[in-house]
Amino acid sequence: MNKNENVVLTEAVFYILLALYSPLHGYGIMQETERMTGGRLKLSAGTLYGAISTMLEKNWIEAVSSDEESRRKEYRITGLGKVVVKTELVRLEELVDNGKKRIE
Amino acid sequence: MKKTVRKIFFVWEYEKEEQWLNEMSKQGWQLTKATFGKFRFESGTPDEYTYRLELLDKSLSSKENTSYLNFLQDTGIEMVGECRQWIYLRCKTANGGFEPTNRTLYTLTHLLKIQEFIGTTKNKLVAMIALAMCGLLVMEQLDTSNLVDFIKGFCTGIGFAASFVTLAFNPFSRRINRKVKATINELYTCE
Numbered sequence: 001m002n003k004n005e006n007v008v009l010t011e012a013v014f015y016i017l018l019a020l021y022s023p024l025h026g027y028g029i030m031q032e033t034e035r036m037t038g039g040r041l042k043l044s045a046g047t048l049y050g051a052i053s054t055m056l057e058k059n060w061i062e063a064v065s066s067d068e069e070s071r072r073k074e075y076r077i078t079g080l081g082k083v084v085v086k087t088e089l090v091r092l093e094e095l096v097d098n099g100k101k102r103i104e
Numbered sequence: 105m106k107k108t109v110r111k112i113f114f115v116w117e118y119e120k121e122e123q124w125l126n127e128m129s130k131q132g133w134q135l136t137k138a139t140f141g142k143f144r145f146e147s148g149t150p151d152e153y154t155y156r157l158e159l160l161d162k163s164l165s166s167k168e169n170t171s172y173l174n175f176l177q178d179t180g181i182e183m184v185g186e187c188r189q190w191i192y193l194r195c196k197t198a199n200g201g202f203e204p205t206n207r208t209l210y211t212l213t214h215l216l217k218i219q220e221f222i223g224t225t226k227n228k229l230v231a232m233i234a235l236a237m238c239g240l241l242v243m244e245q246l247d248t249s250n251l252v253d254f255i256k257g258f259c260t261g262i263g264f265a266a267s268f269v270t271l272a273f274n275p276f277s278r279r280i281n282r283k284v285k286a287t288i289n290e291l292y293t294c295e
Contacts, residue, residue: 010295012205027178045179047205
């Protein structure tokens with residue numbers, strides 16, 4: 001596996017990737033994340049902007065081409081992004097399993 | 105009701121400036137325009153907006169920053185003023201203000217941008233001091249006249265002012281360095 005894919009994601013990045021399984025623009029990502037976490041995780045504009053730029057560079061997400069010229073860009077997850085999410089999910093499951101085993 | 109307040113904040117007082125703007129907001133004075141040393145306020149609902157000063161690493165009109173500002177606008181953040189690369193942002197307090205998702209990461213980014221700004225500004229100031237000294241040296245070789253005296257005075261003034269600002273940056277710069285180290289330590293335990 002590429003070293004880019006074998007990483008620990010931040011909570012914000014994990015949720016942004018999940019939200020982008022369907023195309024959304026910046027504000028839509030914020031709303032979707034808030035909805036998924038029941039209002040717990042509110043993404044700040046700065047964090048979101050930084051995360052989007054970095055993930056575009058890493059090719060984990062892409063801008064939806066039909067909207068390229070419009071001011072409000074929409075993004076969606078790429079195939080590589082989905083691999084990253086799945087890998088992270090395996091790691092998170094291990095984390096939860098081990099945690100539960102110890103404290104129960 | 106509107107009012108204009110003239111007040112000077114130096115670069116190293118950006119936290120104080122931000123606090124002051126938020127204090128004004130709590131008293132019902134909302135900033136509508138800001139340039140260096142000049143702030144225009146309009147009376148409105150107390151605490152309606154939260155303000156933040158941000159340092160851009162490129163000029164405001166660059167392609168990256170235009171797209172950044174458009175992005176901010178879509179999320180309900182508007183720019184109310186600018187002073188070179190510093191911009192004045194505001195958003196509705198009810199929408200959660202500017203609370204960053206990851207405070208450590210945010211603080212680190214912010215501090216590094218400021219450090220870079222101090223670095224380039226210092227370089228410019230040192231170049232200015234050097235030029236002023238060269239000017240003085242050249243003028244020493246010439247006979248006294250009104251123009252020569254004027255240029256001498258001018259160079260001395262510039263030299264002194266630039267030296268003062270360069271030195272004033274030092275304690276500020278040390279404080280930023282201390283904060284960077286403390287913030288990096290945070291990263292060992294939290295995201």
